[in-house]
Amino acid sequence: MASRRGTALALSSLVLVGTSWLTAPPGQADEGKHREGIVCEGASESTYDPPLTLLPHETRVHTKAGYVCTFASGRKSEPAMGFLEGVSPAASCDGLSNPRITEFVKYADGERSLIAYDSGSTLRVAGILDVMLSGRVVKGRGEGQSVRRDVLLALPRQQLPTDCLLSGIQGHSGQARLEIKEAKR
Template structure:
């Protein structure tokens, strides 16, 4: 019914959802906002089998919740670099995300992180802080599971230039 790619997307989405519970702190911060949604990422130059400096650009469409029954839409725009990115790993990505909430709040977040390839997907874990705007100074984690939008054989030819998947953002303040 889903095909091979659909099964991988379903498995990665399940793993991402489960990881959000595993990483939750035992005590709740004064405030916690959790945002989840679709993500689209481009790589320049495209990812190949040879590690190289790569620029990352992402757009996220989030649904965020802070209090039970309260949700707000948000968009995230991310730019960054991975010093030695390849189809096998995004080595130590450093990124800046600007999140705009539908209620008018904005946050600018700086991240560093790690990424690896598992079951054909890039599994990315970023940690950082809000450096400007809403919740300034707050600790942030971001987990993303991305699947290439092209065939895996593109790693050996022209390169993988984009990926889509699911992302989750947690702001603890």
């Protein structure tokens, strides 16, 4: 008798759990996690192939960034890695124009974001290059949310400003700020 009651109780519990899953709105548990704003900051290293010169030319851009990300929900900051790949159709020592770049961000908690940048601008002031990219998260954490990446690039120590005239600038290092804007509810 006791085993029948135990079996009936277990089956009833399973039915209740199953119906609560079926009636809950889809994605409700994850909604806040994937819609919150995120700000990531850290070191960014870029290389150019071929090197940047005074004359604009198509250039492949490779960037690796080590971020510390802070979430709008107020939870603890965590490290993340960003990997950017793409092409600037008319890059020069004065900046990148109309870059087509994607960034893959891997967070310490295992989540990921794939970002597509579709516009950019460059500002050079006193030897510092400010590269601003904007786009959208196309997959993963923050999907559909708008993104802005701003990086201040300094000339590498082993390269001289005159390298732009001669062999070209092979890369830059700087500080990046990546912002995935909070989605409107």
